[in-house]
Amino acid sequence: MDYLEQFFEFLSIPSISALPEHKSDIERAAHWLKERMIRAGMDEVRIISGAGNPIVFGRKSAQTASAEPVPTVLIYGHYDVQPADPFEEWHSPPFEPKIRDGKIYARGSADDKGGVFPAIIAAEEVIKDNSLPINLKFLFEGEEEIGSPTLKGLLEEYKDLFECDMILSVDGGMYSNEVPSITTGCRGLAAIQIDVLGPSTDVHSGGHGGVINNPIQALSHILSSMKDQEGRITVEGFYDDVVAVTEEERKAFSEVPFYEDAYLQEIGVPALFGEPEYTPVERMWIRPSLDANGIWGGFQGEGVKTIIPARAGCKITCRLVPDQDPESICKALETHVRRHTPKGVISSVTVFPGNSKPYAIPEDHSALAVIREVLYELYGKEPINVRLGGTLPIARAFLDVFGTYLFFFAMSGPDSNAHGPNEFIRIEELKRQKEGLKLFWNRYGHAAIK
Ligand SMILES: [Zn+2]
Structure with missing residues (x-):
């Protein structure tokens, strides 16, 4: 990983979107990204400014000899980070990245600079090889941590520029450290x-x-x-x-690791509570x-x-x-x-304004099968389907504007302390993110041509 130094440079910029005094750091992070994406060999890189923090956009056309049309995949991520306080709880300063036990500690290491950076490196490697099998677009925003207030407007305004067949979000993470997971929806x-x-x-x-x-x-x-x-x-x-839960769904969700005792202890409550007809996992995701x-x-x-x-x-x-x-x-x-x-x-x-519709990817979507294959190859284990109990307005925004689905493809673990003190990403997760994207582009490109 000879590019760790560059990753550290990116992590050192305190691009905190919630605090106005870091406005210039937001600009700095956007420019850093732009420069790095140009160096990666993209056809076009530009900063799109609206009423809020800028979007960094990049594009690279497929490098295939075939005249067949190839799909366009848009990579979504964000370069802004959460505030880092309480500072006294960090074992090393949040904007001075440090490696301990194969983990890189810094604010934004997992959420989401550790998704964004490997995506650029993956693209750079494929472009250098002259083997990019699909059209790639990159949309990195700087307002995710404050609820993406201007993103939907910009998606509409620059609809032609962002047009794509599917979106891969490098923001998110894995449900478990034991088995890989695919997030297929959110509430x-x-x-x-x-x-x-x-x-x-x-x-x-x-x-x-x-x-x-x-x-x-x-x-x-x-x-x-x-x-x-x-x-x-x-x-x-x-x-x-x-929508009623199908028997297959119930069966699949029953295989998701959920440890009631550990959960009770972590949350600090004496018992679970909720619709007795459904399991805790079902109540968290599909109820x-x-x-x-x-x-x-x-x-x-x-x-x-x-x-x-x-x-x-x-x-x-x-x-x-x-x-x-x-x-x-x-x-x-x-x-x-x-x-x-x-x-x-x-x-x-x-x-209140800002209500959001639920989001679910159709189970028979062709990209899901490719993601499943890639995760199996990366982890050597069959991935499980999971949902998010929370709400991701951006997934819905892409669907509303483009009619295309957003898929989650992020490798950080559930223990990454995203948003909290001592946030980290494992170096192996960074590598997996990079290799996984390359595999996906390849498989998806060839699956589409068949
Ligand atoms: Zn994030």
Whole structure:
């Protein structure tokens, strides 16, 4: 790995998108990438600036002699990183990469510079060999860690430039260190706030207790009406559009390693909770969820204050699965809140922007079979299908704009401490990322020509 020094240079740039004082580092990282991509021998490299942080775009046409059309694969990744605090928990400074036990420690080493850098090196090696079997495009953004606010707009604006047959995301990672995994979908998101209003100001509980309703208790009533004692969601119509789990899926998910005791210990809870008809893995990936994220109202100070508060509120997010639609879920929640608001208070529901539809790759997509083959070759083990319980708006954005699917192809381990102190990537994971991409381009190019 004679290019580790260059990787370290890239890692040393604190390209933190969340902190305005690092704006110039974002620019620096984008330019560093651009220069490195030009050196890799791409036909075109440019920086695309919009209202937010720039996209670094690169393109290289296939080097095949055949006149047959070849597919275009777009590599997606991001060069921005999470903030590095708390600094005192790092064993070496986050922007001074260090190797310990075959692992490179630095902020961004796994997420996602350790995906982006090997992709450029893989391209460089294939281009040098004059053997690139497909058209390659690269889209590296600088806003992933703040939710990619301007990406979708730029995808639409530069649609022709980014047009492709499939997207390979080098952002993400493996589910387990024991078996390779393919992420075939993620959950969507719907977010609301409930406000409950009582008297026009906080009033004396002696003078009014027993005479008027209490917004905190009214809100608790609304909230507890949303789930039963075993964790089934009881919002009318909530499950209507959920696609039923097939027996094959259930069988496949039952083979996913999940260690209940270790999980309980890691999270620090006494027991699991949720729809008893489904396993924890199923509940995490292919069943929807509803959670209160925060709640407020009334007196929070020390001691006693004898009031009936004027208001109470809470925030709720739901993780959605195919084919639930965030808009209709928010409507169902609104109707539910209205129906379950007790007498004597006024409730309202605010729907937040940025809701996201769930995402699932069709199981018979030709690229999935190629990815499966490549992972088998890299790891010597049959890969398992996994889903993400979280939400990846970018996967959905590509599908909405181009009608093409995004596939996850990232090799960092689940223990990489991405977003936390002491983030690392194994040197062998970097190598696998590079070799895996080369294998994939080759196989996918030839599978498409056949
Ligand atoms: Zn990332």
